[in-house]
Amino acid sequence: MTCCNRCYYGVKIDGVPSIEELNASPGYPSSVVRNRPLAYIECVEEIPCNPCASACPQNAITLEKGLTSLPEINPDLCTGCGVCIAACPGLAIYVKAREYDQGLSSIMFPYEYYPLPEVGDEVDLVNRFGDEVCRGTVLSVKLSQKYDRTAVVKVSFPQAYFNEVVSMKRLPVKNM
């Protein structure tokens, strides 16, 4: 028998959290179905860290039991502004909107590679394993002093891939 589906063994073997690990974490709003933007925090291990909570202007991210507990997202308070994306030292947060436009979703994610994509570029979008899942169009590339060189890239892509997309493929380095 051949097996074509990827097997998921969890963060300590694959290096990325499994769906079960994400569903069990309070920062990943897996059960929320909504069209407007929402932050997804892929933080499944208790490490002493809280810049996401300090950064959120809506107090939508909280750490219930102090510095080491997992961040919890309150979808009712989250406006999807994306301030937490560059604040997370682990680059573990992205903001997705299921319905950005007709048939299109959008994602904002952290990006720390040069060259940066440019608005209008067609880029390859990837899942947690780095597999290319679809193409997307760059809508914006934000770099502010507060982000301290972590760019926040916003891309639109076909809604069918909403659940899979987490980032984009690194662009080739020029002048190597």
Add this chain to the structure above:
Amino acid sequence: MGKYEVVIVGAGPAGLSAAIEAASSGCKVLIIDENSKPGGQLFKQIHKFFGSKEHRAGIRGINIGKQLLEEAERLQIEVWLDSEVCGIFDQHKIWVVKNKKKTILLEADRIILATGATENAVSFPGWHLPGVMGAGAAQTMINIHRVLPGTKVLMIGSGNVGIIVSYQLLQAGADVVAVVEGSPRLGGYGVHTAKIRRAGVPFYVSHTVAAAEGNGKVERAKIVQIDSSWKPVPGTEKELEVDTICIAAGLSPLTELAYLAGCEFTYTPVLGGHVPWHNSRMQTSLEHLYIAGDISGVEEASTAMEEGRMAGLQAAASLGYMNDGEKQEKEQEIQARLDDLRSGFFGEKRMNAKNIIFAAGGKQK
């Protein structure tokens, strides 16, 4: 003979923090470092640090380094660079070779050793080939000297060092062909492993490097699966086309000076091996000698800075620069921040190991 109240060996995060704490309390402080620039490993750390605001979370290591240097400058702390401490004897005497030229004898009322740690090596057939290097060496090349050691890298070891350096190699423009990890589970923080996995880097757990091959330089690596007793599993060899093999197999505390000085030692497998016994105030078995940072057990820069502050505070307090009330208040603040950093899934192991050291009860001489 030059005389100082506090002499600190090592200008990394622990040493600089110790100096800042002691000098801001009023001590006359000298820092000695064998490197040509202060900052230790901080200026290689281009990623954002974890923690809370009090631990400078969200700030990149390089910027924390700049902040510490600015504070040290503002406090007019004397720093000798390119200067090696070769020995500590008669309790308070320090032998220094200054600027690689001149041998000098110093006297210090209090000594703080913040010498850091060194990378562990792993030997395998072909490990002598150019292209095999420590992960820390690769990190120095890309982040300090801006030289790419290779374009196709195999990383040995999935602890935070291996994973973070893999990420930084990607940022520098290299491809990381694979990360191999001998144990059946990845070592580093999940957020770090996820970052490089979504960039397409595969992980091989229960694998090790079997050989490096090539004509005068690394051209290929052979990796192999290992069983629970770390024996290669026949028939599982894979060949990877790489030009660089980085080794991230842990760090060992640099403890020679503490040994020369006569400190009692204790063994801590979790924190890197033999370390000078010390109490929670970072005091060793020699009353006037303190340690901070990786020499006291390998952790991370955030804890090193807090330990440095603790050692600097204790040195200053023991020289009479503050009353008991002030000392206790500051001590509790630092301890609370340390406790925070040593909490959670990863931190607790370090906390337990530290507590075992403290309880080992070295005698003060």
